[in-house]
Amino acid sequence: MVPLSYYLVLSGILFVCGVLGFLIKRNIITIFMSIELMLNGVNLSFVAFAAQWHDLRGQVFVFFVMVVAAAEAAVGLAIIIAVYRTRETLNVDQVNLLKL
Amino acid sequence: MTLNPYLWLVPLLPLAGAALNGFFGRRWSKHVISAVALVFCGAAFAMALLLAAGFSSASAPYYYDLAHWLRSGTFQVDFSFYLDQLSLVMLLVVTGVGFLIHIYSVGYMWDDDGYYRFMSYLNLFMFFMLTLVLAKNYLVMFIGWEGVGLASYLLIGFWFTKDSAAAAGKKAFIVNRIGDFGFLIALFLMIKHFESLDFTHVFAAVRTLPTETAGVGLLTAIGLLLMVGAAGKSAQIPLYVWLPDAMEGPTPVSALIHAATMVTAGVYMVARSSAIFERAPLAMMVVAIIGTLTALFAATIGIAQTDIKKVLAYSTVSQLGYMFMACGVGAFSAGIFHLMTHAFFKGLLFLAAGSVIHGIGGEQDMRKMGGLRVYMPVTFLTMSVATFTIAGFPPLAAYFSKDEILWKAYSSPNGSWVYWLLGVITAFITSFYMFRLWFMTFFGDYRGAIAHEDDKSSRAGAPSTHAQGGSAPHGHGHGHGGPHESPWVMLGPLVILAILSFVGGWVGIGGRFEHFLAPVFQSGAAEIAHETAGETAGKGTETLLMLISVGAAVLGFLLAWTLYFRRPQLPARIAASLGGLYEAVSHKYYIDELYRVLFIKPLIDGSTTILWHGVDQGVIDAAVNDSATAARHVSDNARHMQSGNLRSYAGWIAAGGAVVVAYMVWMGVR
Numbered sequence: 227m228v229p230l231s232y233y234l235v236l237s238g239i240l241f242v243c244g245v246l247g248f249l250i251k252r253n254i255i256t257i258f259m260s261i262e263l264m265l266n267g268v269n270l271s272f273v274a275f276a277a278q279w280h281d282l283r284g285q286v287f288v289f290f291v292m293v294v295a296a297a298e299a300a301v302g303l304a305i306i307i308a309v310y311r312t313r314e315t316l317n318v319d320q321v322n323l324l325k326l
Numbered sequence: 327m328t329l330n331p332y333l334w335l336v337p338l339l340p341l342a343g344a345a346l347n348g349f350f351g352r353r354w355s356k357h358v359i360s361a362v363a364l365v366f367c368g369a370a371f372a373m374a375l376l377l378a379a380g381f382s383s384a385s386a387p388y389y390y391d392l393a394h395w396l397r398s399g400t401f402q403v404d405f406s407f408y409l410d411q412l413s414l415v416m417l418l419v420v421t422g423v424g425f426l427i428h429i430y431s432v433g434y435m436w437d438d439d440g441y442y443r444f445m446s447y448l449n450l451f452m453f454f455m456l457t458l459v460l461a462k463n464y465l466v467m468f469i470g471w472e473g474v475g476l477a478s479y480l481l482i483g484f485w486f487t488k489d490s491a492a493a494a495g496k497k498a499f500i501v502n503r504i505g506d507f508g509f510l511i512a513l514f515l516m517i518k519h520f521e522s523l524d525f526t527h528v529f530a531a532v533r534t535l536p537t538e539t540a541g542v543g544l545l546t547a548i549g550l551l552l553m554v555g556a557a558g559k560s561a562q563i564p565l566y567v568w569l570p571d572a573m574e575g576p577t578p579v580s581a582l583i584h585a586a587t588m589v590t591a592g593v594y595m596v597a598r599s600s601a602i603f604e605r606a607p608l609a610m611m612v613v614a615i616i617g618t619l620t621a622l623f624a625a626t627i628g629i630a631q632t633d634i635k636k637v638l639a640y641s642t643v644s645q646l647g648y649m650f651m652a653c654g655v656g657a658f659s660a661g662i663f664h665l666m667t668h669a670f671f672k673g674l675l676f677l678a679a680g681s682v683i684h685g686i687g688g689e690q691d692m693r694k695m696g697g698l699r700v701y702m703p704v705t706f707l708t709m710s711v712a713t714f715t716i717a718g719f720p721p722l723a724a725y726f727s728k729d730e731i732l733w734k735a736y737s738s739p740n741g742s743w744v745y746w747l748l749g750v751i752t753a754f755i756t757s758f759y760m761f762r763l764w765f766m767t768f769f770g771d772y773r774g775a776i777a778h779e780d781d782k783s784s785r786a787g788a789p790s791t792h793a794q795g796g797s798a799p800h801g802h803g804h805g806h807g808g809p810h811e812s813p814w815v816m817l818g819p820l821v822i823l824a825i826l827s828f829v830g831g832w833v834g835i836g837g838r839f840e841h842f843l844a845p846v847f848q849s850g851a852a853e854i855a856h857e858t859a860g861e862t863a864g865k866g867t868e869t870l871l872m873l874i875s876v877g878a879a880v881l882g883f884l885l886a887w888t889l890y891f892r893r894p895q896l897p898a899r900i901a902a903s904l905g906g907l908y909e910a911v912s913h914k915y916y917i918d919e920l921y922r923v924l925f926i927k928p929l930i931d932g933s934t935t936i937l938w939h940g941v942d943q944g945v946i947d948a949a950v951n952d953s954a955t956a957a958r959h960v961s962d963n964a965r966h967m968q969s970g971n972l973r974s975y976a977g978w979i980a981a982g983g984a985v986v987v988a989y990m991v992w993m994g995v996r
Contacts, residue, residue, distance in 0.1 A: 245980050
């Protein structure tokens with residue numbers, strides 16, 4: 227059996243990748259994918275703990291996260307399309323009308 | 327006291343006139359403006375006459391409470407009006423002379439573009455003056471007191487495009503402020519010790535106190551502070567300096583405010599407060615000394631002035647000094663008597679001087695007049711009546727009032743022969759400078775320029791283009807071919823005032839005027855009794871003193887006649903031989919310069935360096951500016967956190983999360 231720590235390390239790596247991608251990338255779709263990566267990193271640790279402690283609440287929680295992520299993806303992609311139509315760019319640094 | 331529900335109408339009528347003309351006068355024709363101003367002022371006069379008709383020396387005072395004002399515990403002040411014998415005299419003088427001067431102003435100011443403004447201000451002045459006179463307590467009196475100061479300021483600076491007029495207005499206002507300060511402190515003292523400002527209450531409380539024969543007590547302090555206020559308003563030493571400058575205003579203003587009515591407010595106030603002064607002999611003595619010195623001092627300055635209105639201004643200061651001298655020796659009714667006759671003859675003198683100025687195209691320098699009796703006979707006749715009156719020739723008005731004052735100064739318990747002597751010397755000087763004015767203006771040859779269009783533009787420092795609403799009081803649609811008589815709208819008031827100046831003193835014959843005022847000056851009644859007892863003994867002395875003062879007047883006339891009629895080249899030689907003394911007198915003893923060095927310059931320098939640059943800029947402004955700068959620097963740094971850049975926020979969150987995780991790892995999770 228794979229020890230719990232492996233899962234947690236992988237989960238941590240995935241999460242940090244997501245954070246870094248979110249901070250560094252400029253393309254809004256990449257940022258979006260980075261968020262998904264962070265969510266899934268967290269999901270992995272939930273599932274790992276659930277398997278470890280034989281507690282289904284972790285599994286259930288993951289389903290909720292996936293549902294929210296799906297809804298988020300639907301809304302987010304719609305916004306991205308709308309942004310692209312009006313601004314003709316996906317670079318977040320150029321979407322700055324409300325900034326100082 | 328009798329309730330009289332119409333009392334408040336007297337002051338309120340002119341206020342209505344002032345409001346109408348002030349708000350709408352700009353769009354009205356001059357006929358409408360004149361009608362409004364005259365009707366409301368005339369109505370006040372008619373009301374005053376009606377009130378007077380039902381009033382005798384035995385009548386109880388009228389009063390009317392118009393509205394509540396201040397209520398605080400047992401202390402209360404209301405908008406109340408009060409009419410007794412003293413206010414009645416003032417009321418008749420103010421409305422009567424005021425109405426005549428309103429009529430005169432119609433002719434004098436007709437061509438001025440600010441005509442509606444002028445009429446509105448005049449009515450406003452009447453409102454405040456009547457409030458002052460009819461007040462039932464000191465605070466309502468103070469409203470009127472400040473209000474007449476305001477009206478005076480507005481009217482002195484009426485031709486405000488002229489620098490000197492604007493400065494004179496400011497000077498009058500600021501000097502008056504010094505006096506008002508004293509008045510206010512006196513009111514505070516009364517509130518503290520009598521818990522009332524109502525005349526009846528205060529005087530009743532005062533009468534329970536003993537006379538302060540030794541040392542300075544409460545009543546002496548109140549009296550002296552009231553005198554400070556009176557000295558400001560009535561132009562006494564050391565606050566008289568504003569009155570001569572106030573002659574920058576239009577001549578009807580000089581006549582109404584700065585001769586007949588407003589400047590006598592101080593005398594009225596002192597007389598009104600007679601109950602306080604009678605119990606403070608020291609304050610009385612100060613009043614008498616200030617009055618006597620002012621009378622003499624101002625009269626000597628009057629000798630060397632060449633501006634016709636300045637001579638009259640110093641003469642006014644001097645005559646006010648007489649009134650204070652009378653009040654100071656306890657002869658309040660004599661002071662009020664002189665106040666009344668002075669209102670007639672000094673109003674007349676100013677109006678006649680205005681007529682002269684008007685008739686020769688705005689010239690005020692007596693050296694450029696002369697021989698005018700041929701050109702303006704009516705003005706000459708009325709002016710002659712006024713001149714003989716003020717000089718004290720019997721049987722004209724001022725002979726009676728001035729003689730009364732001099733006799734009281736000599737004979738009353740507070741009097742002394744010193745006051746009398748200085749008063750007689752003043753009478754001699756008065757006679758001399760008034761006849762000097764008379765001879766220089768009306769006799770000899772005309773020394774002014776005749777028939778020049780450029781004559782108009784040469785009026786001292788005043789832009790006289792009519793389109794600008796400039797200051798030349800003439801320019802009534804004809805060229806100035808030479809000296810000419812004024813229109814009848816101006817001469818009418820002159821004639822009426824001349825008659826009053828002639829017969830006005832006869833009301834005082836046999837002590838009738840004093841008897842009329844006796845209810846107001848309670849101890850006056852005792853004094854009359856005292857005097858009738860001493861009458862027989864003093865009769866011879868009184869006649870002798872009377873002859874001396876008439877002699878002084880005649881002597882003044884003869885001297886002026888010699889110097890300015892028989893040998894007009896002589897005055898210049900005498901002036902030259904006196905040298906420095908003449909210079910000092912003609913420069914008004916350099917008092918203005920002295921005040922400039924002593925008070926004005928230190929005040930301005932101190933205000934500039936310490937208060938403005940030091941406190942205001944260095945402390946107050948600096949504190950505000952520095953705290954603002956500090957806040958800006960702090961925020962400037964802090965605002966970089968909130969850039970609007972989403973990923974930097976995410977970075978902060980991530981960093982924060984990392985710190986939390988690191989802390990938990992470090993400390994261990996419990």
